[in-house]
Amino acid sequence: MYRILKAEKVADKIFLMVVEAPRVAEYCQPGQFLIVRNDEKGERIPLTICDYDRERKTVTIVFQIVGASTLMMSMLKAGDCFHDVVGPLGLASEFITDPIEEVRKRRYLFVAGGVGAAPVYPQVKWMHENGIDCDVIVGAKTKDLILLEEEMSRVAGNLYITTDDGSYKRKGMVTQVIQDLYDEGKRYDVCVAIGPMIMMKFVCLLTEKLGLPTIVSMNPIMVDGTGMCGACRVSVGGKTKFACVDGPEFDGHQIDWTQAMERQQLYRTEEGRAMLAAQEGATHHGGCGQCGGDR
Amino acid sequence: MEGMKKVPVREQEALVRAHNFDEVCYGYNMEEATEEAARCIQCKNPRCVKGCPVEIDIPGFIKKITEKDITGAADVIAEASALPAVCGRVCPQETQCEELCIRGVKGEPVSIGKLERFVADYCREQGYAPMKKEPDNGHRVAVIGSGPAGITCAGDLAKLGYKVTIFEALHEPGGVLTYGIPEFRLPKAGVVQPEIDNVRKLGVDIECNVVIGKSVTIDQLMDEEGYEAVFIGSGAGLPKFMGIPGENANGVFSANEFLTRNNLMKAYLDDYATPIFRGRRVVVVGGGNVAMDAARTALRLGAETYIVYRRSEAELPARVEEVEHAKQEGIIFRLLTNPTEIHTDEKGWVTGMTCVEMELGEPDESGRRRPVVKQGSEFTIEADAVIMALGTSPNPLIASTTKNLETDRWKCIVAREEDGQTSREGVFAGGDAVTGAATVILAMQAGRAAARGIHKYLTDTCTIA
Numbered sequence: 001m002y003r004i005l006k007a008e009k010v011a012d013k014i015f016l017m018v019v020e021a022p023r024v025a026e027y028c029q030p031g032q033f034l035i036v037r038n039d040e041k042g043e044r045i046p047l048t049i050c051d052y053d054r055e056r057k058t059v060t061i062v063f064q065i066v067g068a069s070t071l072m073m074s075m076l077k078a079g080d081c082f083h084d085v086v087g088p089l090g091l092a093s094e095f096i097t098d099p100i101e102e103v104r105k106r107r108y109l110f111v112a113g114g115v116g117a118a119p120v121y122p123q124v125k126w127m128h129e130n131g132i133d134c135d136v137i138v139g140a141k142t143k144d145l146i147l148l149e150e151e152m153s154r155v156a157g158n159l160y161i162t163t164d165d166g167s168y169k170r171k172g173m174v175t176q177v178i179q180d181l182y183d184e185g186k187r188y189d190v191c192v193a194i195g196p197m198i199m200m201k202f203v204c205l206l207t208e209k210l211g212l213p214t215i216v217s218m219n220p221i222m223v224d225g226t227g228m229c230g231a232c233r234v235s236v237g238g239k240t241k242f243a244c245v246d247g248p249e250f251d252g253h254q255i256d257w258t259q260a261m262e263r264q265q266l267y268r269t270e271e272g273r274a275m276l277a278a279q280e281g282a283t284h285h286g287g288c289g290q291c292g293g294d295r
Numbered sequence: 296m297e298g299m300k301k302v303p304v305r306e307q308e309a310l311v312r313a314h315n316f317d318e319v320c321y322g323y324n325m326e327e328a329t330e331e332a333a334r335c336i337q338c339k340n341p342r343c344v345k346g347c348p349v350e351i352d353i354p355g356f357i358k359k360i361t362e363k364d365i366t367g368a369a370d371v372i373a374e375a376s377a378l379p380a381v382c383g384r385v386c387p388q389e390t391q392c393e394e395l396c397i398r399g400v401k402g403e404p405v406s407i408g409k410l411e412r413f414v415a416d417y418c419r420e421q422g423y424a425p426m427k428k429e430p431d432n433g434h435r436v437a438v439i440g441s442g443p444a445g446i447t448c449a450g451d452l453a454k455l456g457y458k459v460t461i462f463e464a465l466h467e468p469g470g471v472l473t474y475g476i477p478e479f480r481l482p483k484a485g486v487v488q489p490e491i492d493n494v495r496k497l498g499v500d501i502e503c504n505v506v507i508g509k510s511v512t513i514d515q516l517m518d519e520e521g522y523e524a525v526f527i528g529s530g531a532g533l534p535k536f537m538g539i540p541g542e543n544a545n546g547v548f549s550a551n552e553f554l555t556r557n558n559l560m561k562a563y564l565d566d567y568a569t570p571i572f573r574g575r576r577v578v579v580v581g582g583g584n585v586a587m588d589a590a591r592t593a594l595r596l597g598a599e600t601y602i603v604y605r606r607s608e609a610e611l612p613a614r615v616e617e618v619e620h621a622k623q624e625g626i627i628f629r630l631l632t633n634p635t636e637i638h639t640d641e642k643g644w645v646t647g648m649t650c651v652e653m654e655l656g657e658p659d660e661s662g663r664r665r666p667v668v669k670q671g672s673e674f675t676i677e678a679d680a681v682i683m684a685l686g687t688s689p690n691p692l693i694a695s696t697t698k699n700l701e702t703d704r705w706k707c708i709v710a711r712e713e714d715g716q717t718s719r720e721g722v723f724a725g726g727d728a729v730t731g732a733a734t735v736i737l738a739m740q741a742g743r744a745a746a747r748g749i750h751k752y753l754t755d756t757c758t759i760a
Contacts, residue, residue, distance in 0.1 A: 023510040037466060043560065043569040044466075069568050084466040086504035223560070223569075226464050226506055227690050228474075229552035230534040233543050240536065240543060245692065259543055262643030266545050267570040 001081035002036075005058060011145050013065040014115060015074050016050070021085040022057035024049070029096050030122040031217070031249055034059065034087030035225045038072050042083060045069055046222050048119035048194075048248075049088060050148075059085075062118035062147065089225045090248045093123055093192070094215065100130060108134040109181075109188040109212070110156075111174050111203055113195020117147040119217055120194050125155045133157030135188070137177045139195075143168035174199065175206050188212055193252060197261050204252040216252035218243045221266055235259050299402030302331040304409050309623035313594055316478045316563055318485075319620060320384070323406075325363070328413040332360035334398060335405045342395035343407060348740035349447075351375040353392055353407055360410060366425075369418045372411060373425035377450035377494055378443060378739065380419065380486045381472055383412025386736045387614050415490075424493045429456035431498075434753055437462060437522040439507045439693065442470020443735045444528030444726030446494055447742030448749075453497035455750055460522075462505040467559060470530050471735070474559035475551070477588050479595070480617075483558070508692035513700075513722060523757065524749045526715065527708060527724035528742060531732045532690035536683055537580070541637030546572065546645030550581070550589040550684035557592050574598040574680030578648060580634055581684030582606065585732075587617040589682045590626045600626050601676065605633040605653050605666045631655070631666065635673070637681055647677040687732050697722070707731055714748025715741060723748050 006018040024034050033048045051060035065071050076082070095103045108127065112120035117138050127134050136156040140146045141164045153159050160177050162170035170177060174195075191214040193203040200216040207214040223229040225244045232243035235256035241247060305321040306312075312319055323331060335357040343353045352371050359368035372379045388394075388408035396404030418424065434457050438449045441463040449459045467473050472487045481487060495501065507513060507529070516522045534549030536542050553571070556562040562571035577593040579586050582604035594600045602621070604611060607630050611618055622628070629650070636649040652672035655664035689706040701709040701718035708717060708724045715723035725741025727733055 023505055027509075027511065038568075041561070041567045043567075084504050086464070086466070086506060086510070088509055089506065223552055223555050224465060224474075226509075226692065227533045229555050230536070230549040231552045235543060242533065245533070245690075259643065262545055263543070265642070266572070 001083065002085040004076055004078055004080050004082065007076060007078050007080075009074075010062070010147055013074075014062065014145070014147065015064075016060065016062045017076070018058050018060050019082060019085060020057060021059050021087070024059050024085060024087040025052045025054055025057045028052050028059065028088035029092035030126045031093030031096065031119075032088035032090050033225070033248060034061070034085055034089060035222075036061070036073070036082045037084040038069060038076070039083050042072070043069050044084075044223060044225065045073070046089070046219070046225055046244075048217065048219075049122065050118040051122055051125070059087075062115060064115050086225070090244055091246070093126075093249055095123075096126070103130070104132060106189040107187065108132070109178070109191045110134055110136045111178065111191060111193040111195070112136070112138045113174055113193075113199035114140050114145060115147065116193075116195030116199070116217075117152065120192065121148050121152060121155075123192060124152065128155035135181070135186070136160070137162065137174050139163070139174035139177070139199075141165065173202070175202050178203065178206055178210070182210055190215065192216075192249075197257065197264065200252060201255075201257040201261075204255070204257070208253050214252040215249050216255065217248045218250060218255070218260065219248065220260065220263060233263070298334055301334075301403045301406040301409075302327050304406070309620075310625070312479065313624040316595055318482050319479050322383075322416055323409055323413040325365075325417070328360055328410060329363060331406050332357045332410060335361075336397065338397055342397060343392040343405075346392040346395040347375075348391065348736050349375045349743055351392075351411070356414060357405070357407075357410060360414065365414055365417045366421070366423045368414045369423060370425045370427070372414060373427070375743075376739065377447050378472075378490050378735075379411050380415035380490055381443070381481060382736055382739070383408050383410075383415055384481055384486070385476060385734075387734060389615060391736070416486075419486075419489050424496060426496060428454040428497055431458065432456035434458065434757060435460070435522050436524045436526065436749060436753075437513075437516045437520075438526045438528060439513075440464075440470055440528040440530055440726070440728075441468035441491070441501055442472065442528060442530050442726065442738060444530075444728075444738035444742035444745075445470065445526065446491060447739040448526045448528060448723075448725070448746045449499045450494045450497060451743055451746035452749060453494070453499045455746070457750075457753075458498065460500045460502060462507055463501060463503045464506045464529075465559060466503050468501045468503060470528075474555045475585070475588070477554065477558055477592050479591065480588065506692070508696035513693065513697045513719075517721065524721045524723065524753055526742070526745050526749060527693060527717070527722065527728055528726045528738065528745075529690065529693055529728045531687040531727040533688050534683065535685040535688055537634065537685065539634060539636055541639055541645070541648075542683075544637055544639040544645050545643050546574070546678075546680045547637060548572070548680065548682050550579070550585045550682050551687070553589050553682050554585070554592065557596075563592075563596060571596065572680055574678070576678045577601070577680045577682060578603055578634075578676055578678045579682045579684055580604075581686075582611040582613060583684060583686070584613045584617055585686075586684035587613045587621050587626075589684050591621055591624060593680070593682065594624055594626060598680070601629055601678070602626055603629045603632045603634060603650060603676075605631065606663065607631055607655060610663050629676070633666070633668070634681075638675075645679055645681055647675050648681060649673055649675055687727075689728065689731070693728070705731065710741075710745075711748075712741075713744060714751065715745030716748055716752075721752065723752075
């Protein structure tokens with residue numbers, strides 16, 4: 001059993017938990033994910049690792065309620081246990097394994113949409129710990145949905161916060177901020193964009209025009225997370241990849257977004273919706289409630 | 296003529312079982328088992344044993360049945376196999392022990408598989424488990440994967456006195472016995488779990504939710520966690536797809552995904568949270584046991600179900616018994632047929648597939664006649680789901696994270712057949728991770744061989760008393 005040490009609501013329908021998971025905490029890296037199960041009849045829910053503490057053997061996860069399983073998960077309190085936690089799964093972000101001198105030469109722009117702030121945070125933190133200040137854009141629908149602002153401000157170089165409705169800081173989508181930064185004359189070598197699929201798609205459309213290579217983190221439907229089931233197929237550059245073992249991070253300019261978004265709808269048929277627990281959205285990461293996936 | 300045929304085994308009626316997940320075959324009772332056991336002529340030089348990959352003393356355990364000493368029969372089997380209730384159900388006896396049975400020369404062979412199953416089921420119901428083992432020798436071995444290879448290797452080593460920990464990536468042990476083979480062929484709570492519990496009772500620890508190569512590596516297990524030898528029985532790997540247009544459409548699944556949702560995650564039961572797509576018309580592509588399992592599962596979930604296979608019935612790799620069961624239940628076979636494209640609607644959902652008819656040409660390197668496309672034979676099958684049961688390719692997770700572990704050109708781990716030794720000292724391997732997808736019993740054979748190999752290695756290097 002995997003004890004929950006901390007469970008708090010951080011925004012409407014969004015929760016943060018610190019969980020004891022020694023084997024995950026020991027070797028996990030930014031970019032990787034884990035899978036949890038609430039109880040013995042629960043489904044396997046993939047979630048990106050938001051933070052980790054190797055000494056206390058804990059990992060931090062952030063998720064949004066999008067269906068029955070995440071609703072049940074949100075009712076767990078500190079002291080309760082997950083039935084299962086397995087990980088770390090997937091590949092670490094590319095910069096973790098690239099030579100650090102190379103990474104230091106690159107100018108990184110991180111873009112987080114909605115719950116995407118959770119997977120972006122450990123990457124920015126890693127950069128900070130390695131002496132690299134990165135520009136970070138955090139966007140959400142409205143003020144209450146801006147996550148991890150304080151944590152992010154401690155590790156980011158410049159932090160740009162934007163809300164769709166203008167209720168906090170800048171007004172507009174994250175793509176607007178990217179455009180503004182370029183208009184101001186800023187330039188980057190790599191963009192890392194994580195959030196709802198629709199947001200990642202539009203960031204990629206823009207950065208392609210700007211000639212800015214962009215890494216995205218995919219959150220497809222998954223079962224085992226070890227390569228066995230092939231449910232997480234993503235078309236990247238015309239080739240089929242498994243997000244769980246080949247990803248979850250890919251070159252965003254190579255992704256077949258139409259197919260990826262269609263595949264998110266798999267268990268959302270009209271007749272099945274009431275019965276089947278929604279699986280997309282906040283599972284893994286992303287799913288800000290803006291893309292319509294949870295409606 | 297009296298005694299020329301097997302004592303028939305009772306089965307659930309085909310049209311009833313097509314709508315439930317209860318076990319198809321009921322197995323023998325004591326009366327039937329003793330009657331069938333009496334058909335064994337107790338050959339002095341039993342050919343059946345040579346046909347058994349783990350060399351069970353078959354006449355020996357059958358003799359015990361004739362004496363109604365069923366726990367005695369279980370002890371005989373336990374010398375060679377940790378999973379008799381599983382093997383009695385899923386082994387291809389018709390091409391192994393029973394194929395060589397002398398009674399099969401004129402008439403039907405002894406029903407060895409059903410007898411093995413009877414012994415295992417009877418002992419489980421009586422609460423008897425063979426538990427003979429050596430005293431602890433203090434040496435620790437890690438086993439990766441709790442499928443047939445890993446369970447067998449761990450059980451054999453535990454009996455020799457080793458302290459064994461099995462690391463399982465999923466949340467339940469059993470490997471393919473749990474996620475792959477369906478309930479109606481191999482009941483989970485009734486059969487698989489008790490056999491795994493028997494291995495636990497020998498002192499084997501099973502740690503679930505550990506993905507070797509991710510959670511921890513083999514090097515770390517040996518250098519930091521104190522394991523003196525490691526057995527890799529990590530199983531088959533990544534599902535293959537055909538590479539035809541439309542294959543990533545909604546409604547195209549690998550058999551692995553479909554079966555895992557149903558078997559491991561129990562999606563067919565209402566009180567489990569995992570969803571599964573219940574098609575109206577499902578086409579399964581492939582002709583092996585996995586294809587039969589997927590088709591019969593789709594049928595039970597309410598779909599009209601087809602099997603599409605590019606060769607003819609004679610080449611179906613599935614067991615004859617599985618093909619017969621599938622036909623009885625109403626699976627429609629479209630043989631000598633191959634899909635070329637999957638059609639979708641405007642939202643990316645499967646609507647059907649284009650297939651071509653095939654005919655058999657000259658034999659290929661496998662010795663089977665090569666299927667060739669009949670010109671102008673294209674036709675369309677309407678369907679809302681397609682399940683690809685085309686086999687697997689090895690999972691690179693362990694090979695890519697273990698230093699100096701050699702793989703072959705198919706990316707399977709290279710291991711010596713007789714003892715499982717890999718290119719890495721102290722690391723042994725067997726089962727599908729080495730051979731590619733094969734059978735439960737061949738994985739068990741490899742697990743057994745590796746247990747002997749590990750015992751020899753540790754005896755030679757550590758002077759075990």
